[in-house]
Amino acid sequence: MTGTSYAVTDVMTRTVVAVRRGAVFKDIVRTMRRWRVSAVPVLDDEGHVMGVVSEADLLHKEEVRDGAPEGPARPLRPDDLTRAAAATAGELMTTPAVTVQADATLPQAARTMARHRVKRLPVVDADGTLLGVVSRVDLLKVYLRDDEDIAEEIRREVLPHVFADTAEPVEVRVRDGVVTLTGRVPDPALVPVAAGWVRSVDGVVDVDCALTGPRDRPAPDTEGAPRS
Structure with a gap:
């Protein structure tokens, strides 16, 4: 509805640490440690995202090590043993990768993270080429938006559509992202609609x-009127 909604491309990190599918186990560990990340996308030769290697994928090797006194924490499956024997990114990666399009909205990205229980997503274009990465903290950047910028969008994009026939202007104040609406509107039934639309503003x-309905009109003065 509003004209300036943020997309993933507006908040994503464009400097991305990634590995090729032939990267070996120790190089992946070194890369994660150097860049302080918990997962890395795996790319083919054209830069398309093939999968993701996370710390959990790497820890399969530690989990099934011989000689661990306490034994594995859970019964091991054939896939666990296969992952534990893997030595390259192409063998270790989780595929297909969970990704998000650069033009996706922030709520769409947040829902994808929640659905797949991941903390970050590779950002790709329509061909699957890696463009960046978006994390949970990136999605929160929108809440650093300037208060007056938010207020101006509400005045311009929300109020004229909800209260087109309002004789008295609705006042909009924003402080630390909290919007206060005051004034009188012709139809009180539209107040929750306005509140819902305002909440959708980035x-x-x-x-x-604090909007109220129109002023009560005084009853007509019938005193002194001729009686029939």
């Missing part, structure tokens, strides 16, 4: 809706 933390 950067809004909460809405305090």
Whole structure:
């Protein structure tokens, strides 16, 4: 509805640490440690995302090591043993990779993370080429948006659509992302609609809706009127 909604491309990290499918186990560990990341995308020769190697994928090798006094924490499956024997990114990676398009909205990215229980997503174009990575903390950047920028979008993009016939202007104040709406509107039934639309504006933390209906019209003065 609003014209300036943030997309993943607006908040993603463009400097991405990735490995090729032939990267060996120790090089993957060194890369993660050097760049302080918990997972890396695995790319083919054209830069397309093939999968992701995470710390959990690497720890399969430690989990099934011979001689561990306490034994494995859970019964091992054939796939666990296969992963434990893997030596390259192509063998270790989880595939297909869970990715997100650069033009996806921030709520779409958040839902994808929640659904797949991941903390970050490779960002790709329509061909699957890696463009960046978006993390949970990147999605929170929208809440650093300037208060007056939020207020101006509400005045421009929300109020004219909800209260097109309002005689008195609705006042919008934003402080630390919390929006306060005050004023009188012709139809009180539209107040929750306005509050819902305001909540959908990027950067809004909460809405305090203090809108009221039109002023009561005084009853007609019938005193002194001729009686029939």
